[in-house]
Amino acid sequence: MPTSSHFPPSPSGEYRCLENLNLYTAEACQGLATQAAAGRQLRLLMFTEQSVQVQLCEDDYIAWLAVRDAGKLTPAVQRYQTERLERGEIVERIEGAIAFTQAAMTQPHCYLWGGTVAPDYDCSGLIQAAFASVGVWLPRDSYQQAAFTDPLEDPDLQRGDLIFFQEPGKLRVSHVAIYLGEGQYLHSSGVDLGRNGIGIDPYHPDGSDIGARYYPLRHSNGRISRSYCPGDGWEIDSRPK
Incomplete structure (x- = not known):
């Protein structure tokens, strides 16, 4: 089963997508929930045998990332900072x-x-x-x-x-x-x-x-x-x- 040790330590606690990623509705990685474009940041929440539950930083959306795509993440140097617009x-x-x-x-x-x-x-x-x-x-x-x-x-x-x-x-x-x-x-x-x-x-x-x-x-x-x-x-x- 994958654990946080499978990911390089992140100084910010967040990871950046190196390429576009598919994220799924369930831990079995079936049913496309959303996609994360290259450059977006996410947090790791929970680990299962096949997948990692993640939360996208820009919109707080929670979905599942397939373990096979873990190498498409890299530690984010800084935490995501939102631009506040009225x-x-x-x-x-x-x-x-x-x-x-x-x-x-x-x-x-x-x-x-x-x-x-x-x-x-x-x-x-x-x-x-x-x-x-x-x-x-x-x-x-x-x-x-x-x-x-x-x-x-x-x-x-x-x-x-x-x-x-x-x-x-x-x-x-x-x-x-x-x-x-x-x-x-x-x-x-x-x-x-x-x-x-x-x-x-x-x-x-x-x-x-x-x-x-x-x-x-x-x-x-x-x-x-x-x-x-x-x-x-x-x-x-x-x-x-």
């Missing part, structure tokens, strides 16, 4: 986040449950990666993003706000899109309801088959008023999505 600073970065999503849409890709690394994303993975690209961290999953953002009504939607949906059979928010303005939103959608990838749809029941399928599922809207900062007292729900 609404005014975030507004200045929204266009950059939207540009990221639009660029991702132009690349060959498909929908990947758990995907947060190009080219294949799930819905919340795309949103998190887009805002992370401009230095704004959000929680990982759509229901976490819904809880973290400030609620607002449809008439108050502005470019860069998030739209949340709850799909049939789900007990909580299960899908997220970014509002582009002028009644349109961009999202990464799966095969059953969407297009198996990233696209733009109208935020009303007419205009596209996909938009018509998602419109009745709308749950709430959220405005990003701050970046996620570990330890700031916002208690993240990290149950498997």
